[in-house]
């Protein structure tokens with residue numbers, strides 16, 4: 092499939108391929124994510140959605156293909172390097188830092204904190220503390236937004252499944268990412284909060300944050316995704332806007348049959 | 350001086366030294382989740398290098414075969430010991446820390462322990478082989494000219510100074526953003542990496558800083574005893590420190606002080622009075638080893654967090670400049 | 684003249700080399716038995732047993748008891764010792780390890796437990812048997828010359844035992860249902876769990892086999908080094924690690940090849956350098972493999 096390179100594409104995946112043993116988890120996948128949009132990534136279970144997210148974020152080494160972030164080739168780079176370029180991912184199964192409190196989970200996220208250098212932590216105590224206060228203010232804002240503020244001093248391991256997903260999302264946003272890859276962020280989150288989250292994602296998008304969103308609930312996808320990529324059996328099945336895709340026969344059969 | 354005072358002074362000195370050891374191991378394991386099964390080797394390297402930095406040039410004869418022999422005054426040998434341990438940690442970490450699974454570093458440390466022990470014993474020109482170093486000068490005693498009994502007081506003061514400094518540094522690191530990243534790595538390396546932290550680099554820093562504690566502790570040990578040889582750094586010594594950490598509280602530097610008091614004192618001193626049978630001269634030592642091993646297992650089983658568990662970090666939130674209404678205009682907090 | 688000297692040295696080198704190969708085959712045999720035992724257990728349980736060296740020690744001392752105290756034949760003693768070590772290994776898994784797994788203790792804690800166990804067992808053996816050197820009272824048997832390689836009959840038996848055991852392990856993994864279950868747990872634990880592999884039975888069996896091979900390896904190691912102390916196993920452990928990692932951890936066939944490689948290289952190098960340093964050679968190989976091919980040199984993709 093020929094890909095037209097839009098000047099505004101911030102994430103571009105070209106001919107990505109990855110096999111696990113005999114399983115072709117990703118089989119020649121190409122798509123772009125344009126800056127300031129919410130792009131949906133949908134498909135039946137085992138379609139390879141999480142594998143694509145892992146490949147983009149550097150957590151799996153791909154066999155073939157290229158991943159570009161804002162024009163830079165980031166294929167198979169170390170995850171922390173990719174993250175440092177402003178691409179933050181969440182995990183499908185929430186991975187909270189269990190023996191850190193909710194607030195500490197948030198405080199880990201900001202990049203290049205002064206006090207992350209042991210030397211600075213020792214000698215520039217005042218500057219480190221000042222920076223901590225700034226991050227703390229931001230963290231508190233996010234936690235309030237996600238209804239997690241009352242739980243701020245709880246160990247993250249003690250949260251409920253839905254709360255963990257929220258924390259994961261809040262933590263990703265705390266890192267001030269340019270591009271966010273969210274692997275089923277709303278699974279296990281109650282419907283009211285799901286609605287609220289949709290609102291936040293749309294609003295963040297309007298502020299220039301780009302999202303690649305894996306989501307099973309198609310009405311959510313329809314509500315917030317500007318563009319949708321449908322995966323099945325490791326390959327791109329169709330692409331377009333959700334309301335068009337709903338009519339597409341292949342998509343229907345992949346979902347119903349798959 | 351009464352023998353009781355002498356004894357108590359010795360215990361106090363070793364208590365300080367074990368605390369220093371423990372903080373280093375705690376940084377590695379308690380905070381970062383790094384398995385160093387040969388911590389004592391870093392102690393030994395610190396001790397040896399501090400020893401040969403403080404000794405007169407070796408005469409090359411019996412008992413006098415060793416490198417350096419720089420005859421440096423006191424605060425310098427511990428620094429050299431710390432640097433030597435740090436360099437060993439860099440090498441070991443480079444091989445063992447890149448792998449994702451924690452078993453690999455553990456395997457590398459076990460192997461390094463064996464190799465270093467064999468090499469130091471067999472290559473006599475390094476540190477006088479199996480006989481080891483002896484006659485290492487006592488810090489400042491060329492000035493004080495005290496007998497060993499009275500010198501104990503001076504050395505205790507030196508140890509307390511080192512321990513206070515060591516505690517101050519380790520506490521600052523533990524409760525800083527640096528310590529937070531280390532704990533994040535301990536909980537889940539992938540998450541730390543996904544948030545842009547260079548996991549290898551941080552683990553390396555924790556490993557090296559922890560090893561500096563080992564090296565400096567070793568330097569104090571050789572300065573105190575005046576001698577050091579391969580029987581001073583057997584596997585069992587590593588696990589006395591491990592047991593102290595697990596019992597006291599891994600991840601808690603105060604707990605570590607408690608553990609340094611309970612375990613080495615209890616075990617080294619308590620089992621000292623076991624009878625030594627003529628048929629089995631090492632029976633007491635063997636029983637001590639069994640007890641340490643059992644203690645490790647039981648601590649891991651019944652109270653892995655230790656007597657004083659890691660403390661929860663509670664941030665004070667008063668006076669924060671907050672971003673106003675929830676769901677207000679400013680969605681991305683500044 | 685210069686050329687002449689080199690030629691002479693080379694012909695000398697060749698026989699030295701072959702002699703080293705001879706020793707290497709024996710060490711490789713001992714190492715193969717030990718390494719396969721460690722790696723099989725790792726494959727199934729997915730953690731390294733740092734007390735494995737002590738399983739060898741226990742085997743060696745049990746055989747010493749049977750042969751020197753109870754006056755049994757050394758090979759019979761070896762068999763009994765191996766069986767008993769298998770039982771001890773099984774028991775240790777059930778009593779010490781399983782409670783941690785049931786509570787889903789983290790890997791770090793589990794490794795600390797096995798190292799605590801190693802300290803306990805080594806010192807336990809030392810408390811009972813004493814720290815001094817022991818030796819089996821056996822005749823090494825007739826000398827057999829194969830080219831410049833010299834073997835004792837006993838050494839040839841060791842090589843034979845290793846070959847038989849490796850074949851048995853191969854047949855077990857390849858053709859029995861439980862062996863296939865072991866392999867599937869090793870390849871993909873989650874998949875094995877879902878597809879109804881009897882986890883408990885396979886785990887029990889893995890510890891039994893691992894203990895049996897360790898006990899046996901301990902005896903042949905003790906025969907091979909002639910005299911031994913309670914540190915026998917712990918000092919050999921990292922050479923086992925080297926073989927296991929060279930072959931790819933958790934992979935029995937890799938461990939066999941790794942054992943062959945490490946055995947040959949260490950013994951051949953001992954012909955040219957002080958043999959006190961042959962462990963250094965094993966260590967160097969371990970380091971090189973960990974740096975450049977941590978998944979093992981005989982495997983294409985790894986589980987690191």
Ligand SMILES: Nc1ncnc2c1ncn2[C@@H]1O[C@H](COP(=O)(O)OP(=O)(O)O)[C@@H](O)[C@H]1O
Pocket residue numbers: 111114115116134135136137138139140141142143
């Ligand atoms: N680490 C892995 N090892 C082996 N197979 C994998 C691995 N990760 C994913 N797969 C396989 O790749 C396919 C795609 O999986 P995944 O990306 O998780 O799908 P999705 O997220 O769309 O449900 C599945 O068949 C899965 O079994």
Ligand SMILES: [Mg+2]
Pocket residue numbers: 140141142183
């Ligand atoms: Mg998925």
